[in-house]
Amino acid sequence: MDAAADLTPLLSAVAGGDRIALRAIYERQSTRLFGVANAILRDRDAAADALQDAFLRIAHRAHQFDASRGAPEAWLAAIVRYAALDMARARGREIPSDDPALGDQPVEPEALERVSADAEGRRLRNCLATLEERNRRGIVLAFVHGLSHAQIAAKMELPLGTVKAWIRRGLLRLRECLT
Amino acid sequence: MIPASLTPEEREALAAEYVLGTLEAREAQAVAAALDSDAALAEAVAEWEARLAPLIALAPPEAPPPGLWDRIAAALDPTPTRAPAPAKRPWWAGLRDPWRMGAIGGTALAAGLAAFILLRPEPEPRLMTVLLSERDQPAWLVEADGGGLRLASVNPRPAPEGRALQLWALPQGATAPTSLGLIPAEGRINVAPTTIRPSPGMLIEITVEPPGGSPIGRPTGPILFIGRLSPAAGT
Known part of the structure:
Protein backbone atom coordinates (compact mmCIF):
# COMPACT_ATOMS: atom_id res chain seq x y z
CA MET A 1 0.00 0.00 0.00
CA ASP A 2 1.35 3.41 -0.86
CA ALA A 3 0.39 5.47 2.16
CA ALA A 4 1.43 8.74 0.55
CA ALA A 5 -0.78 8.17 -2.45
CA ASP A 6 -3.54 7.39 -0.01
CA LEU A 7 -3.11 10.38 2.29
CA THR A 8 -2.65 13.12 -0.27
CA PRO A 9 -6.19 12.99 -1.70
CA LEU A 10 -7.54 12.64 1.84
CA LEU A 11 -5.76 15.86 2.82
CA SER A 12 -7.25 17.67 -0.19
CA ALA A 13 -10.68 16.46 0.89
CA VAL A 14 -10.02 17.70 4.43
CA ALA A 15 -9.06 21.09 2.96
CA GLY A 16 -12.56 21.15 1.45
CA GLY A 17 -14.10 20.53 4.86
CA ASP A 18 -14.59 16.77 4.61
CA ARG A 19 -14.75 15.35 8.14
CA ILE A 20 -14.97 11.76 6.97
CA ALA A 21 -11.64 12.20 5.20
CA LEU A 22 -10.17 13.60 8.42
CA ARG A 23 -11.43 10.60 10.28
CA ALA A 24 -9.89 8.31 7.65
CA ILE A 25 -6.55 10.05 8.22
CA TYR A 26 -6.99 9.58 11.97
CA GLU A 27 -7.68 5.90 11.52
CA ARG A 28 -4.64 5.38 9.33
CA GLN A 29 -2.19 7.55 11.22
CA SER A 30 -3.26 7.96 14.85
CA THR A 31 -1.14 5.12 16.23
CA ARG A 32 2.00 6.45 14.60
CA LEU A 33 1.19 10.07 15.48
CA PHE A 34 0.19 9.31 19.07
CA GLY A 35 3.59 7.61 19.40
CA VAL A 36 5.26 10.82 18.16
CA ALA A 37 3.39 12.94 20.75
CA ASN A 38 3.94 10.45 23.57
CA ALA A 39 7.67 10.20 22.87
CA ILE A 40 7.82 13.95 23.54
CA LEU A 41 5.39 14.18 26.45
CA ARG A 42 5.73 10.73 28.10
CA ASP A 43 2.22 11.16 29.50
CA ARG A 44 -0.69 9.56 27.65
CA ASP A 45 -3.23 12.15 28.78
CA ALA A 46 -1.05 15.02 27.64
CA ALA A 47 -0.23 13.20 24.41
CA ALA A 48 -3.97 12.74 23.75
CA ASP A 49 -4.49 16.48 24.28
CA ALA A 50 -1.62 17.22 21.91
CA LEU A 51 -3.00 14.87 19.27
CA GLN A 52 -6.39 16.56 19.59
CA ASP A 53 -4.78 19.99 19.11
CA ALA A 54 -2.85 18.63 16.17
CA PHE A 55 -5.96 17.30 14.44
CA LEU A 56 -7.68 20.66 14.85
CA ARG A 57 -4.62 22.25 13.24
CA ILE A 58 -4.66 19.64 10.48
CA ALA A 59 -8.32 20.39 9.76
CA HIS A 60 -7.63 24.11 9.55
CA ARG A 61 -4.36 23.95 7.64
CA ALA A 62 -4.90 21.05 5.26
CA HIS A 63 -5.07 23.55 2.39
CA GLN A 64 -1.42 24.46 3.13
CA PHE A 65 -0.20 20.92 2.44
CA ASP A 66 1.79 20.85 -0.79
CA ALA A 67 2.55 17.35 -2.02
CA SER A 68 5.35 18.67 -4.23
CA ARG A 69 7.24 19.79 -1.13
CA GLY A 70 7.15 16.70 1.00
CA ALA A 71 5.41 13.53 2.06
CA PRO A 72 2.03 13.79 3.79
CA GLU A 73 3.27 11.60 6.68
CA ALA A 74 6.06 14.08 7.37
CA TRP A 75 3.65 17.02 7.20
CA LEU A 76 1.26 15.37 9.65
CA ALA A 77 4.05 14.36 12.01
CA ALA A 78 5.51 17.89 11.98
CA ILE A 79 2.16 19.31 13.09
CA VAL A 80 1.92 16.74 15.88
CA ARG A 81 5.48 17.48 17.00
CA TYR A 82 4.83 21.23 17.19
CA ALA A 83 1.59 20.66 19.11
CA ALA A 84 3.38 18.35 21.55
CA LEU A 85 6.34 20.72 21.90
CA ASP A 86 3.98 23.63 22.60
CA MET A 87 2.40 21.55 25.33
CA ALA A 88 5.77 20.51 26.74
CA ARG A 89 6.79 24.18 26.86
CA ALA A 90 3.50 25.18 28.47
CA ARG A 91 4.18 22.61 31.19
CA GLY A 92 7.63 24.12 31.70
CA ARG A 93 8.97 20.90 30.19
CA GLU A 94 8.49 19.47 33.65
CA ILE A 95 8.30 16.10 32.08
CA PRO A 96 10.18 13.16 33.49
CA SER A 97 13.47 13.00 31.64
CA ASP A 98 15.07 10.48 34.00
CA ASP A 99 13.29 7.60 32.32
CA PRO A 100 16.01 4.97 32.07
CA ALA A 101 14.80 4.00 28.61
CA LEU A 102 15.23 7.57 27.47
CA GLY A 103 18.54 7.98 25.79
CA ASP A 104 20.83 6.77 28.56
CA GLN A 105 22.04 4.34 26.00
CA PRO A 106 24.35 6.02 23.55
CA VAL A 107 22.73 6.57 20.18
CA GLU A 108 25.00 4.39 18.13
CA PRO A 109 24.76 4.59 14.36
CA GLU A 110 23.25 1.08 14.44
CA ALA A 111 20.51 2.29 16.80
CA LEU A 112 19.34 4.53 14.01
CA GLU A 113 18.36 1.52 11.97
CA ARG A 114 14.75 2.26 12.68
CA VAL A 115 15.11 5.50 10.76
CA SER A 116 13.23 4.95 7.57
CA ALA A 117 15.16 2.99 4.96
CA ASP A 118 14.19 5.18 2.02
CA ALA A 119 16.77 7.36 0.29
CA GLU A 120 16.35 10.35 2.65
CA GLY A 121 16.47 8.10 5.69
CA ARG A 122 19.67 6.44 4.53
CA ARG A 123 21.33 9.76 3.81
CA LEU A 124 20.37 11.18 7.20
CA ARG A 125 21.58 8.02 8.92
CA ASN A 126 24.92 8.14 7.15
CA CYS A 127 25.35 11.81 8.02
CA LEU A 128 24.37 11.30 11.66
CA ALA A 129 26.97 8.54 11.81
CA THR A 130 29.66 11.08 10.95
CA LEU A 131 28.78 13.24 13.97
CA GLU A 132 30.33 12.78 17.36
CA GLU A 133 28.20 10.56 19.56
CA ARG A 134 27.27 13.39 21.96
CA ASN A 135 26.04 15.57 19.08
CA ARG A 136 24.03 12.73 17.63
CA ARG A 137 22.53 11.92 20.99
CA GLY A 138 21.64 15.55 21.71
CA ILE A 139 19.86 15.88 18.37
CA VAL A 140 17.85 12.68 18.89
CA LEU A 141 16.92 13.57 22.49
CA ALA A 142 15.68 16.97 21.35
CA PHE A 143 13.91 15.94 18.16
CA VAL A 144 12.35 12.65 19.25
CA HIS A 145 11.91 13.22 23.00
CA GLY A 146 11.40 16.98 23.13
CA LEU A 147 14.15 17.60 25.66
CA SER A 148 15.23 21.20 26.14
CA HIS A 149 18.86 22.29 26.09
CA ALA A 150 18.77 22.36 29.89
CA GLN A 151 17.36 18.83 30.13
CA ILE A 152 19.92 17.50 27.69
CA ALA A 153 22.69 19.25 29.63
CA ALA A 154 21.45 17.70 32.88
CA LYS A 155 21.18 14.29 31.30
CA MET A 156 24.65 14.41 29.79
CA GLU A 157 26.11 16.15 32.86
CA LEU A 158 27.57 18.92 30.78
CA PRO A 159 27.39 22.72 31.00
CA LEU A 160 24.35 24.23 29.29
CA GLY A 161 26.41 26.50 27.02
CA THR A 162 28.51 23.58 25.84
CA VAL A 163 25.43 21.55 24.94
CA LYS A 164 23.86 24.43 23.03
CA ALA A 165 27.03 24.98 21.04
CA TRP A 166 27.46 21.26 20.30
CA ILE A 167 23.93 20.82 19.11
CA ARG A 168 24.13 23.87 16.91
CA ARG A 169 27.43 22.70 15.47
CA GLY A 170 25.97 19.23 14.94
CA LEU A 171 23.02 20.66 13.04
CA LEU A 172 25.22 22.72 10.76
CA ARG A 173 27.48 19.76 10.03
CA LEU A 174 24.42 17.70 9.30
CA ARG A 175 23.26 20.28 6.78
CA GLU A 176 26.66 20.32 5.07
CA CYS A 177 26.68 16.56 4.91
CA LEU A 178 23.16 16.39 3.46
CA THR A 179 23.78 19.05 0.83
CA MET B 1 9.32 39.41 16.36
CA ALA B 59 9.21 7.35 18.13
CA PRO B 60 7.60 3.99 18.93
CA PRO B 61 4.02 3.81 17.59
CA GLU B 62 1.40 3.60 20.31
CA ALA B 63 -2.38 3.36 20.12
CA PRO B 64 -4.19 6.49 21.34
CA PRO B 65 -6.81 6.15 24.07
CA PRO B 66 -10.23 5.02 22.83
CA GLY B 67 -12.66 7.88 22.47
CA LEU B 68 -10.04 10.38 21.33
CA TRP B 69 -11.58 10.68 17.88
CA ASP B 70 -14.95 11.51 19.45
CA ARG B 71 -13.30 14.29 21.42
CA ILE B 72 -11.68 15.64 18.27
CA ALA B 73 -14.96 15.47 16.35
CA ALA B 74 -16.79 17.26 19.17
CA ALA B 75 -14.10 19.96 19.32
CA LEU B 76 -14.23 20.46 15.55
CA ASP B 77 -17.92 20.65 15.18
CA PRO B 78 -20.48 21.64 17.77
CA THR B 79 -23.18 19.63 15.99
CA PRO B 80 -23.38 15.87 16.38
CA THR B 81 -21.58 13.95 13.68
CA ARG B 82 -22.64 10.46 14.60
CA ALA B 83 -26.34 10.75 15.33
CA PRO B 84 -28.10 7.44 14.80
CA ALA B 85 -30.01 7.65 11.56
CA PRO B 86 -33.07 5.44 11.38
CA ALA B 87 -34.99 5.46 8.14
CA LYS B 88 -38.18 6.75 9.66
CA ARG B 89 -38.75 10.07 11.32
CA PRO B 90 -36.98 9.66 14.66
CA TRP B 91 -38.95 9.98 17.83
CA TRP B 92 -36.59 12.60 19.13
CA ALA B 93 -37.06 14.83 16.07
CA GLY B 94 -37.68 18.39 17.12
CA LEU B 95 -35.59 17.94 20.24
CA ARG B 96 -32.28 18.87 18.69
CA ASP B 97 -31.27 21.39 21.28
CA PRO B 98 -31.42 19.19 24.33
CA TRP B 99 -29.81 16.44 22.31
CA ARG B 100 -26.89 18.59 21.36
CA MET B 101 -26.54 20.07 24.79
CA GLY B 102 -26.56 16.73 26.47
CA ALA B 103 -24.47 14.76 24.06
CA ILE B 104 -21.67 17.21 23.49
CA GLY B 105 -21.70 19.05 26.79
CA GLY B 106 -22.03 15.76 28.56
CA THR B 107 -19.04 14.25 26.84
CA ALA B 108 -16.84 17.22 27.59
CA LEU B 109 -18.01 17.39 31.15
CA ALA B 110 -17.64 13.67 31.61
CA ALA B 111 -13.96 14.02 30.86
CA GLY B 112 -13.64 16.57 33.64
CA LEU B 113 -15.80 14.83 36.18
CA ALA B 114 -14.32 11.42 35.57
CA ALA B 115 -11.16 12.33 37.42
CA PHE B 116 -13.16 13.08 40.55
CA ILE B 117 -15.72 10.36 40.34
CA LEU B 118 -13.72 7.34 39.31
CA LEU B 119 -11.62 6.57 42.32
CA ARG B 120 -11.19 2.88 41.64
CA PRO B 121 -8.80 1.83 38.93
CA GLU B 122 -10.50 0.08 36.07
CA PRO B 123 -8.80 -2.28 33.65
CA GLU B 124 -10.95 -0.92 30.80
CA PRO B 125 -12.00 2.69 30.30
CA ARG B 126 -15.35 2.99 32.01
CA LEU B 127 -18.28 4.08 29.90
CA MET B 128 -20.08 7.04 31.32
CA THR B 129 -21.94 10.23 30.57
CA VAL B 130 -23.16 13.18 32.52
CA LEU B 131 -26.65 14.39 31.68
CA LEU B 132 -26.93 18.15 31.89
CA SER B 133 -29.82 20.36 32.89
CA GLU B 134 -31.03 23.05 30.53
CA ARG B 135 -28.63 25.39 32.34
CA ASP B 136 -25.71 23.08 31.56
CA GLN B 137 -25.46 21.99 35.16
CA PRO B 138 -24.64 18.32 35.78
CA ALA B 139 -27.90 16.65 36.73
CA TRP B 140 -27.34 12.91 36.42
CA LEU B 141 -24.36 10.66 36.28
CA VAL B 142 -24.72 7.51 34.21
CA GLU B 143 -21.99 4.89 34.45
CA ALA B 144 -21.48 1.37 33.20
CA ASP B 145 -21.22 -0.77 36.30
CA GLY B 146 -20.89 -4.49 36.80
CA GLY B 147 -21.99 -5.20 33.22
CA GLY B 148 -25.11 -3.08 33.67
CA LEU B 149 -25.73 0.61 34.12
CA ARG B 150 -26.02 2.84 37.16
CA LEU B 151 -27.78 6.20 37.29
CA ALA B 152 -27.33 8.62 40.16
CA SER B 153 -28.75 12.07 40.63
CA VAL B 154 -26.17 14.80 41.06
CA ASN B 155 -28.67 17.58 41.73
CA PRO B 156 -31.84 15.83 42.91
CA ARG B 157 -34.91 17.30 41.32
CA PRO B 158 -38.39 15.79 41.52
CA ALA B 159 -40.47 14.76 38.54
CA PRO B 160 -43.15 17.25 37.47
CA GLU B 161 -46.30 17.00 39.57
CA GLY B 162 -48.29 13.87 38.74
CA ARG B 163 -45.71 12.59 36.23
CA ALA B 164 -42.87 10.09 36.26
CA LEU B 165 -39.31 10.20 34.97
CA GLN B 166 -38.39 7.27 32.77
CA LEU B 167 -34.89 6.23 31.76
CA TRP B 168 -34.16 4.99 28.23
CA ALA B 169 -31.19 3.70 26.27
CA LEU B 170 -30.67 3.71 22.52
CA PRO B 171 -27.72 1.59 21.37
CA GLN B 172 -25.95 2.87 18.28
CA GLY B 173 -27.68 1.59 15.18
CA ALA B 174 -30.89 0.71 17.04
CA THR B 175 -34.07 2.32 15.81
CA ALA B 176 -36.07 2.13 19.02
CA PRO B 177 -35.01 2.88 22.59
CA THR B 178 -35.17 0.35 25.40
CA SER B 179 -36.87 1.32 28.65
CA LEU B 180 -34.57 1.02 31.64
CA GLY B 181 -37.37 1.71 34.08
CA LEU B 182 -38.84 4.53 36.11
CA ILE B 183 -36.53 6.64 38.21
CA PRO B 184 -37.47 6.43 41.88
CA ALA B 185 -37.81 9.57 43.99
CA GLU B 186 -34.40 9.09 45.62
CA GLY B 187 -32.84 9.52 42.18
CA ARG B 188 -30.83 6.31 41.93
CA ILE B 189 -31.35 3.27 39.76
CA ASN B 190 -29.26 0.22 38.89
CA VAL B 191 -30.01 -1.48 35.61
CA ALA B 192 -29.13 -5.16 35.32
CA PRO B 193 -26.98 -6.42 32.45
CA THR B 194 -29.93 -8.56 31.37
CA THR B 195 -31.83 -5.35 30.50
CA ILE B 196 -29.07 -3.47 28.74
CA ARG B 197 -25.40 -3.95 27.95
CA PRO B 198 -23.72 -0.55 27.87
CA SER B 199 -21.81 0.15 24.68
CA PRO B 200 -19.82 3.17 23.46
CA GLY B 201 -22.00 5.74 21.74
CA MET B 202 -25.19 4.53 23.39
CA LEU B 203 -27.67 7.35 23.91
CA ILE B 204 -29.14 7.66 27.40
CA GLU B 205 -32.14 9.86 28.04
CA ILE B 206 -34.75 10.73 30.59
CA THR B 207 -38.28 11.59 29.51
CA VAL B 208 -41.39 12.78 31.30
CA GLU B 209 -44.08 10.08 31.22
CA PRO B 210 -47.46 9.34 32.78
CA PRO B 211 -47.41 7.74 36.25
CA GLY B 212 -46.36 4.12 35.81
CA GLY B 213 -44.37 4.88 32.69
CA SER B 214 -45.00 5.13 28.98
CA PRO B 215 -48.00 2.99 28.03
CA ILE B 216 -46.59 2.19 24.58
CA GLY B 217 -43.04 1.14 25.38
CA ARG B 218 -41.61 4.19 23.68
CA PRO B 219 -41.06 7.69 25.00
CA THR B 220 -44.22 9.79 24.79
CA GLY B 221 -43.19 12.88 26.72
CA PRO B 222 -40.46 15.48 26.29
CA ILE B 223 -36.82 14.55 26.78
CA LEU B 224 -35.52 16.32 29.86
CA PHE B 225 -31.96 15.00 29.74
CA ILE B 226 -29.87 13.21 27.17
CA GLY B 227 -26.27 12.12 26.82
CA ARG B 228 -24.07 9.62 25.05
CA LEU B 229 -21.96 6.97 26.75
CA SER B 230 -18.26 7.31 26.06
CA PRO B 231 -15.12 5.98 27.70
CA ALA B 232 -14.12 8.13 30.64
CA ALA B 233 -10.89 10.00 29.99
CA GLY B 234 -7.86 9.25 32.07
CA THR B 235 -8.61 5.65 32.93
Missing part, protein backbone atom coordinates in the same frame (compact mmCIF):
# COMPACT_ATOMS: atom_id res chain seq x y z
CA ILE B 2 12.47 38.00 14.81
CA PRO B 3 15.17 40.64 15.27
CA ALA B 4 16.09 42.18 11.91
CA SER B 5 19.70 42.34 13.06
CA LEU B 6 20.19 38.54 12.85
CA THR B 7 22.86 37.39 10.46
CA PRO B 8 21.91 34.81 7.82
CA GLU B 9 23.78 32.18 9.88
CA GLU B 10 21.79 33.11 12.99
CA ARG B 11 18.54 32.93 11.07
CA GLU B 12 19.52 29.52 9.75
CA ALA B 13 20.32 28.33 13.28
CA LEU B 14 17.01 29.74 14.52
CA ALA B 15 15.13 27.77 11.86
CA ALA B 16 17.08 24.61 12.69
CA GLU B 17 16.48 24.89 16.44
CA TYR B 18 12.81 25.69 15.86
CA VAL B 19 12.43 22.41 13.99
CA LEU B 20 14.61 20.53 16.47
CA GLY B 21 12.35 21.81 19.27
CA THR B 22 14.95 23.35 21.55
CA LEU B 23 13.79 26.98 21.35
CA GLU B 24 12.19 28.47 24.44
CA ALA B 25 8.45 29.20 24.31
CA ARG B 26 8.83 32.88 23.40
CA GLU B 27 11.36 32.24 20.65
CA ALA B 28 9.31 29.37 19.21
CA GLN B 29 6.18 31.54 19.17
CA ALA B 30 8.09 34.33 17.43
CA VAL B 31 9.29 31.95 14.72
CA ALA B 32 5.84 30.40 14.27
CA ALA B 33 4.28 33.86 13.98
CA ALA B 34 6.87 34.99 11.44
CA LEU B 35 6.41 32.01 9.11
CA ASP B 36 3.39 33.53 7.33
CA SER B 37 5.14 36.76 6.40
CA ASP B 38 8.81 35.74 6.23
CA ALA B 39 9.10 33.52 3.16
CA ALA B 40 12.86 32.97 3.56
CA LEU B 41 12.45 31.81 7.14
CA ALA B 42 9.54 29.56 6.14
CA GLU B 43 11.74 28.07 3.44
CA ALA B 44 14.57 27.41 5.89
CA VAL B 45 12.12 25.77 8.33
CA ALA B 46 10.66 23.59 5.56
CA GLU B 47 14.15 22.47 4.57
CA TRP B 48 15.01 21.52 8.13
CA GLU B 49 11.74 19.66 8.50
CA ALA B 50 12.60 17.66 5.39
CA ARG B 51 16.16 16.97 6.61
CA LEU B 52 15.13 15.68 10.02
CA ALA B 53 11.82 14.02 9.06
CA PRO B 54 13.29 10.48 8.91
CA LEU B 55 14.01 10.69 12.67
CA ILE B 56 10.27 10.63 13.33
CA ALA B 57 10.45 6.87 12.83
CA LEU B 58 12.38 6.60 16.11
